[in-house]
Amino acid sequence: xxxxxxxxxxxxxxxxxxxxxxxxxxxxxxxxxxxxxxxxxxxxxxxxxxxxxxxxxxxxxxxxxxxxxxxxxxxxxxxxxxxxxxxxxxxxxxxxxxxxxxxxxxxxxxxxxxxxxxxxxxxxxxxxxxxxxxxxxxxxxxxxxxxxxxxxxxxxxxxxxxxxxxxxxxxxxxxxxxxxxxxxxxxxxxxxxxxxxxxxxxxxxxxxxxxxxxxxxxxxxxxxxxxxxxxxxxxxxxxxxxxxxxxxxxxxxxxxxxxxxxxxxxxxxxxxxxxxxxxxxxxxxxxxxxxxxxxxxxxxxxxxxxxxxxxxxxxxxxxxxxxxxxxxxxxxxxxxxxxxxxxxxxxxxxxxxxxxxxxxxxxxxxxxxxxxxxxxxxxxxxxxxxxxxxxxxxxxxxxxxxxxxxxxxxxxxxxxxxxxxxxxxxxxxxxxxxxxxxx
Numbered sequence: 001x002x003x004x005x006x007x008x009x010x011x012x013x014x015x016x017x018x019x020x021x022x023x024x025x026x027x028x029x030x031x032x033x034x035x036x037x038x039x040x041x042x043x044x045x046x047x048x049x050x051x052x053x054x055x056x057x058x059x060x061x062x063x064x065x066x067x068x069x070x071x072x073x074x075x076x077x078x079x080x081x082x083x084x085x086x087x088x089x090x091x092x093x094x095x096x097x098x099x100x101x102x103x104x105x106x107x108x109x110x111x112x113x114x115x116x117x118x119x120x121x122x123x124x125x126x127x128x129x130x131x132x133x134x135x136x137x138x139x140x141x142x143x144x145x146x147x148x149x150x151x152x153x154x155x156x157x158x159x160x161x162x163x164x165x166x167x168x169x170x171x172x173x174x175x176x177x178x179x180x181x182x183x184x185x186x187x188x189x190x191x192x193x194x195x196x197x198x199x200x201x202x203x204x205x206x207x208x209x210x211x212x213x214x215x216x217x218x219x220x221x222x223x224x225x226x227x228x229x230x231x232x233x234x235x236x237x238x239x240x241x242x243x244x245x246x247x248x249x250x251x252x253x254x255x256x257x258x259x260x261x262x263x264x265x266x267x268x269x270x271x272x273x274x275x276x277x278x279x280x281x282x283x284x285x286x287x288x289x290x291x292x293x294x295x296x297x298x299x300x301x302x303x304x305x306x307x308x309x310x311x312x313x314x315x316x317x318x319x320x321x322x323x324x325x326x327x328x329x330x331x332x333x334x335x336x337x338x339x340x341x342x343x344x345x346x347x348x349x350x351x352x353x354x355x356x357x358x359x360x361x362x363x364x365x366x367x368x369x370x371x372x373x374x375x376x377x378x379x380x381x382x383x384x385x386x387x388x389x390x391x392x393x394x395x396x397x398x399x400x401x402x403x404x405x406x407x408x409x410x411x412x413x414x415x416x417x418x419x420x421x422x423x424x425x426x427x428x429x430x431x432x433x434x435x436x437x438x439x
Contacts, residue, residue, distance in 0.1 A: 005081060005143050006119040009151065012053055012082075015067050023066065026058045033393075043153050047090065050139050050152045054088050055178075062086075081143065088141035088151050089182040092172045095134050102147070103130070105140070108169060110184040111409045115147040116140050133159045135168065166417035169410065177399040187407055190286050192310075194405035198288070199309040201229050209307045212320055215300035219293045226291060233288070286405035289414075311353040312401025318343070319354075326362035331369060341373050345392045352394045359385055 016027060027049070034048040053063045061069075068074065068082055093114075097104035102117035118127055130136075138154035157168060173180060181188040203209055205225045213221070297303050297315055304319035322340055325331045332338070344350045358366055359381055367381040370388070379388075386396055406414075 001081065001143050002117055002119040002149060004078065005141075005149055008078060008082060009119070011071075012064065012067055013049065015070070016049065016053055016063050023058050023063065026056055027052050027063075030056045043155050046153050047139060050088075051090065054085060084142045085151070087183075088139060090137070090139045090152075090176050090179045091183070092157075092169060093136045093138065093140075095130055095132050095136065098130075098132055103127075105136070107183060108135070108165070109172070109180055109407075109410070110187060111407065112183055114140060117143070117147055117149055119143070119149040130156070131159075135160050135165065137172070161420070162413060162417040163421050166414050169413070180400060181407075187285065188400075191400055191404040191406070194286060194288060195312050195401055195403060196309040198229070198313075198403050199307050201225065201232075202307040202313065210304065212302055212304040215293060215298045215303045215317070218303050218305065218315075219298050222291050222293065226288070229288065285407055287408050287411040288405050289403070289411065291403065306354065306357065308353055308398075310398040311351060312398070312403045314349075314351070314354060316350075316354070322358065323362075326358060326365045326369065328365075331365065332372070338373050341369060345388075348393070350394075351398075352389050352396050353398070355385065355389060355394070 016023065019027070030052045031045070031048045034044075034051060056063050058066060064082060064085060068079060074082070091105075091107040091109060093105040093107055093116075095103050096106045096113065099115070099117075102115060105114050105116050106112070107114070135157040136154045137157060138150055139152040140148045141151035143149050160168060181191065199209070202225065205228065206221075211218075291313070293303075293315065297317060300317040302317065302320050304316045306314045306316070306319075308314075318340060321336075322344060325334050325337045325340065328334060344354070363381055367379065370381070371377050371379045374388075389396060
């Protein structure tokens, strides 16, 4: 089965790369979008092609389905194996055990474990140098119900301490958003549900889905909102937020020494630890991340926050100005107007929802402004906006927002990484204390 999986994979890749017409055009479009997010090296290119084989679309069919259709002589065993590959996914894996013919890998994003074997002898020598604890970025695919194989080349990231591992996971989330919880649909569903719930709590707290206030004040209000959400969560889970951490630990069946060690390890406050304790003893496996505005937003004179049940929360220090531009009869007289419009087009943090919101509120002015800035007099907002957003690489559908709840093991890792980075370093004798530590 392993040898056959290697032969079929090679045939699949050749089928896609040798294709013409719609399949070739779809590959070109898909790969361009994928490589924009990554480094563009050979491993990244291979991952893009392999991802297209599984996830790409030519009409309503995937290249994998087209390959099966184009090869009627395939045995039933081959067809079953190929169809299993629809479950293939990219992950950031830790090697937890070296096996005689492969590895046990743990997907860091979901804490799920896999037996993964190499499917050709040519690369067995290459993987023999891998060690327990090393991190791999790769795509795996099932061969049977009990083991998987490497579907793509892998990037060896070495053994990573907590801060570097947290950064690697952050980069993975940025580059492979659709693979965050691809092997754990329950976690993905819970993460999306948490965005809906946070939006509703936001609207209940502020009375609207759009607020504008000074950055320092917004930071305080967001902290208040999160405290209210945490208290509601704890009460719903049967924990009294007014109880001490020791009482919460006792009710959860955890010793006080153990809980003190956990607090020290993750550097968390009592409410967060209570939330984790509750999650460990309930059906939920996720924890709401803490929202802390970046320093530049805390200092901003005005920050507008937009909330949406799918797009999450957006913090915009320039939203008031863009609304002023679009409200003005003579927008070109406003200093920096064209530069700001271009920023909204080019910056990846300005998503499609923000543009849809502006288009709904200022349809005529926005159309006129874009005609001028882009030098496209025929531009029409109603028919051309989506194509324009795609031209500037803005997804038309929301990706899982930062506000979404994360699995407990990832939350613990991020907290421990922050605590480790901020830990004061021991001073040698006669060494002067630095004026400001690394933050």
